[in-house]
Amino acid sequence: MKVMQLLPELNSGGVERGTLEIARALVAAGHESLVVSNGGRMVSQLEAEGSTHLTLPIHKKALSSLWQICPLRKLIQQQQPDIVHVRSRVPAWLTHFALKGIPAAKRPHLISTVHGFYSINRYSQIMTQAEKVIAVSDSVVQYITDNYKNCPPEDIVRIYRGIDSAAFPHGYQPSVQWLNQTFKDFPELENKFLICLPGRITRLKGHETLIDLMQQLHHQYPNLHAIVVGGADPKKAAYLQEMQNNIQAKNLADRITFVGHRSDIREWLAFSDVVLSLSSQAETFGRTALEALSVGTPVIGWNRGGVAEILSRLYPQGLITVDDQSALQATVKKHIDTPQQVEPVQAFSLKEMCDQTLAVYQQIVK
Template structure:
């Protein structure tokens, strides 16, 4: 084994948390001198700049008429994995999302035989709690997880959900490596000047709430709007909506019905929004399912308290009554009360903000997480870990 690893990463190249975390792992490993190959449909959104250590391999599907609508992506992905592994002599194939990436990795290994790289599967949430446990996919998802050389999850919640959802014994090792954040990029630098183009008449003391997600039903975007409306009823405020998805249009329609559309800015998918996040006052996350809550972690790193639902991995991230507040799913009034308790008491908000930043620096920095991933890779390559 040489000091430099030859690593491939497969992820969904979208604004979703799994793709962002996978890309940041690859960038960090390249910074440590390893060769990193991204195998994906498109260039991951955070794969910025150029590097002699980073390579991109596009997965293309056949346009043959008989194969249309037949779901050929897993086969095309497995073929590209075989190709890259053969030519590049990969040490590690790190796949993010069990369905279909872990399955494609297993198929590639069956073809490569003794020349196959070791497979690391990182679970991220709906691949195990929703899609993977669907009866149509459960057997193959369970099989693919069990055939991985190592499996990681970002939270204790997701590890337990994987064991229980797939009937996997707890003796089967799933290593918890929490998601992380670049604390230099996501820092508590508050400059409300960036809000002026969005809200020209913004008062200096007017609270700004923020939500970042893919606007899927599981995010309960209607609850974001309802919480904002309840807070505004008692204290005028503004709302930043960063992201896009199927729930955006219903949310915009509801705000027009309430006459609040002028107090809300929908910004769509944004790669660079840190200054807006840091200039806000409270982050809202009323999801009905979250394996971790990466967007909330980014807010906490900026010193922004989080008001969220007490589900999934969020309680492992948000310290109730110290860095934010947690409510039952659908408790709009309770979430609004928590928001008001923060924005109406500046010293209390400042204390929450300070503790939020401190907790992130203690538990969720990038470098310690990369140390754990790198150590895992090296154990696998040395043959001292895995199954």
């Protein structure tokens, strides 16, 4: 098979990682893998792993993107993929119009993956207009069936995102060199009980909740320290400043450390004593929560969306009622007072995700 995946850019994030993982699985199974995007820092890895990257500016939510319909149609006609797999709304719309200009008999099969709880409107509906619609969790299946009656339930396939347990092995510990460097860079982290909030700096990730939690607990637990792992986009600089002002005002500057964008997320998750998932909106899956549990670090998170699906199967004692601050405090206290064990993770494997996705490709081509 020849499969062409389309997404806006290849910089960082769950959609991008999923694209690379499926590309790798296609190549390993002897198929041809093409990826179309505006490029980004993950392109070199994609190409090193045997895929072809085709650069096209299909990333902007702007009318000017309509100029890319003809170049995209040309690309599809030149490459003649068996399947076009769209992973985001702008590429999905451009593909929709590009395919209209190709005779029906020569069109590739169309698959989409719904990665997000998109706003409910005509613009988002395009993600449910494909021969098969992959949903990344049961929460997403529910969202599609509730809001997009145009999408027949039999066309929806739930395929959980997966992680490579070899990359996040149970009981993993960072190297001595990593620890030495970290204590050199952030001496305030040594001999502390560390709670970690991973995720880029945006209002959705629950940083305010973390600040409030630290304000409530820091007197009772002098060695409690919070780490925020994730970078701030230049557009979020004002929000980051607002947060840091709030931290100063509450005298928590020596209790919360921002370590910025990191490529060593596994180390930070394993280094932490507890990982939090406090997003103010439901996550469609919650890969970071899964990665933390995989290395054996307890996760405490709101009981909603994909994170709740992961926790209810792997670590139910980490589930707390949405926005219940006192339950959050009590659960964190329990973890500080009595260290908890996480069983080795058997579910949500990368191999399952890839096998199931390739099976959908095979089925549709047949």
